[in-house]
Amino acid sequence: MKPDTLPAPAPAPGTDEAEWIEAQLVASLLRTSSITQLVGLFLVPIFVAVLWDNADPTALLLWTGGSIVLALARFATMRKYTREVMGAGAREHLEFFGRFGQLWPVSAFVWGLAALLFFGRVRLTDQFVCWLLLAGLAMFSVYGQSGHLRTFHRWLDTLSLTCLAVIFWHTGVELRFQGPLYHYAVAVLVVVFWQLLRQTGDRLHHTHRHNFELKYRNNELIESLRRQTQAALDAVGIKNRFLASAAHDLRQPVHALGLYADWLSSEPEMVHQIAPKIVESTKAVNALFDSLFDLVRLDSGKIRLNIEPVDLEQLLRELDLQYRPLAQAKGLDFRVRAAPGRVMSDGILLRRIVGNLISNAIKYTQSGGVLIAARAGRSHGCIEVWDTGPGIDPAHQRDIFREFYKVPGYLGTEDGFGLGLYIVSRLSTILGHPLALASRPGRGTMFRVILEPTDERQAVDRAAAAVRQLVSMP
Incomplete structure (x- = not known):
């Protein structure tokens, strides 16, 4: 040549x-x-x-x-x-x-x-x-x-x-x-x-x-x-991973529902003992599907934003009513501390972010308690979720925000898809609320949502950019 x-x-x-x-x-x-x-x-x-x-x-x-x-x-x-x-x-x-x-x-x-x-x-x-x-x-x-x-x-x-x-x-x-x-x-x-x-x-x-x-x-x-081509192959891999995870995570509560139904049909007099177990299994299935639907909405870009002033005190009162019974059922101390104030955000999505963090804190904490604190400053506010759980090793602190990731060997990881923190990370990015994490293995974990004011147009642009990045991801 x-x-x-x-x-x-x-x-x-x-x-x-x-x-x-x-x-x-x-x-x-x-x-x-x-x-x-x-x-x-x-x-x-x-x-x-x-x-x-x-x-x-x-x-x-x-x-x-x-x-x-x-x-x-x-x-x-x-x-x-x-x-x-x-x-x-x-x-x-x-x-x-x-x-x-x-x-x-x-x-x-x-x-x-x-x-x-x-x-x-x-x-x-x-x-x-x-x-x-x-x-x-x-x-x-x-x-x-x-x-x-x-x-x-x-x-x-x-x-x-x-x-x-x-x-x-x-x-x-x-x-x-x-x-x-x-x-x-x-x-x-x-x-x-x-x-x-x-x-x-x-x-x-x-x-x-x-x-x-x-x-x-x-x-x-x-x-x-x-x-x-690589993105398509990755999408197939994600779908296969998702199906395998979904099949595994849904099998246990659905199987339990079947057992409870058979038990109830053979011993109807035990309805008072069996009914609460059926309710718990149903809640587990609903929680898994809630995570699935959140993921679908995020990845399709069909998430609706309604940016308005959000009352932090009212938000935490509602979360207190929802999650205190779950904490008390596990024997955990559940405390809420909220200073009066408002922040610009989407109330529904912000509630979903903090709710996922509280749910995780309760799930992984076996003794001690959970603290939720909120305050509003001049430029921005923040919400913190503290727990006395097992903590997160530094080697896993980046990976926990990936979809389907579960920290090996942690109690509670067998329930759910490993989507909670992934959804929290995606939603906080869209709303422009930076997420911070501090954790000490064996002592507990603190998640902080920094509530910088959200601009609706910028949030829509970030949501669209997140979908484009997902689609073009190599």
Whole structure:
């Protein structure tokens, strides 16, 4: 495979399109540079052979030495590029070319100075051959350098302007415009040839650039399809995990309901003992379905917001009525401390957040108690839920907010889907209420909901962004 046909590497994630395309154009130029250098070195001895008999020997040797030194410098640069930069990223290519890009116009300047050796100084046949050699080199530069348009322009412009300067010097300064007419014809031909090559190079460059643009966008499309495929596979995995968890968690209360029903049908006189157990099993099933429905509403984005002033004292009184009996049934001390005040939030969703935290605190606390405290400040309020449960090990404190996550070995984790804190985290993010956690294993846990004022429009935007992030999650 030729160096100029090596496939361009796929852009790294997050690479800017313009930067990547520019780097690939630079890489294309650098990959063809060795070939153009070989062509240039091949032409040097031909020039020397043509001009050896009738050119100034000193000038010819100086020009030949300069050409060879410059060629060696470019070969060393290409070796450095191959060894250190070829496999690197876009930025490294651009930085490398920024350091060594001047070699191309300097090379064109040296080749342009070759006109000093032959124009008006040797036989016409030798001049014709030398002009053909320079024209061939310029045409080859269209193939080798048009990938990077700025470099191609600088090389061709430098070569053409140097040749024109030599023509002007010999015709205007040395001959005082008294030379033969063909001198002016050569100048016109140089200008015409210069512009034709420039236009040809521009068209080839647009082809190069268009190819790399297609390459970049194709890779973006492939990456997008890969992410979507992975998201679909992850969704299937989540669904399978959910179904397995749901089947496991629903089996126990539903099985218990069946046993209690059979027991009641065979011993109806024990209705007073069996009925409360049926009620508890029914509550467990309802709680599981409540979590499921919350998750569905969050993931579908069909959650309704009603931002208004929320009375913290009233909110905690309602939660006290709902959860105190559950705490007392477990023999736990249940205390509520609320300072008067209002915060801007969605009352229903805020109640769901705090209710989930209280429910978890009661579920995992086997002795001691649960404290709920609320206060409203000038800028924001907060609600704290304290418990004397087993605490949460630091290794699990990030994971407990993931869906379906259950801390291994904790009493109470066998009941539920592992969705309570996941729902709390999602709802607090939507409402703009930061959630804080402090826990000491064996001593207890404190969750704090910081009630920063909620703006309804921003909350809707956050809810939509959360759904988009869920859908596009790799």
